[in-house]
Ligand code: GNR
């Protein structure tokens with residue numbers, strides 16, 4: 001297993017549309033294991049392959065308190081979404097330090113393959129439903145800040161670019177201290 005690097009907004013690669021996984025084989029299981037490790041390491045509740053620059057329909061999620069119930073969704077499609085919606089405060093590992101409200105369906109049904117290639121259909125509500133919709137957006141090349149106003153989005157863009165420039169300048173010194 002290995003940690004993968006998470007792309008940060010406004011990296012244009014985050015807008016790539018993922019293609020379906022053709023076969024759930026060892027290569028895909030390695031990707032899944034790396035994504036689960038990366039998600040736990042980053043303290044996230046979900047991660048889409050898009051965020052680690054792999055443009056295939058693979059998502060991992062764990063909304064459990066103990067962080068020991070990873071859910072693997074390959075080629076996931078939403079088969080039903082409730083008409084009822086709710087606004088939740090969202091964050092994203094690719095948009096560090098930014099949180100804002102996004103309107104989502106309260107409940108969804110999803111059909112997907114697991115890491116063994118077995119088909120399953122799950123119905124979700126609450127945080128899991130939010131997370132599934134957030135991750136499937138990533139696979140379409142959509143980041144949650146795109147639901148916000150252009151003004152907010154541009155402020156976020158500027159802030160993150162500045163932060164990334166500062167991080168880059170700090171890195172050599174960080175390495176020396178380590
Ligand atoms: O860790 C995450 N938390 C979160 C909180 C509210 C709504 C969605 C999320 S997903 C996010 C991890 C992530 O960026 N997945 O793509």
Ligand code: NI
Nearest residue numbers: 091092093094
């Ligand atoms: Ni995200």
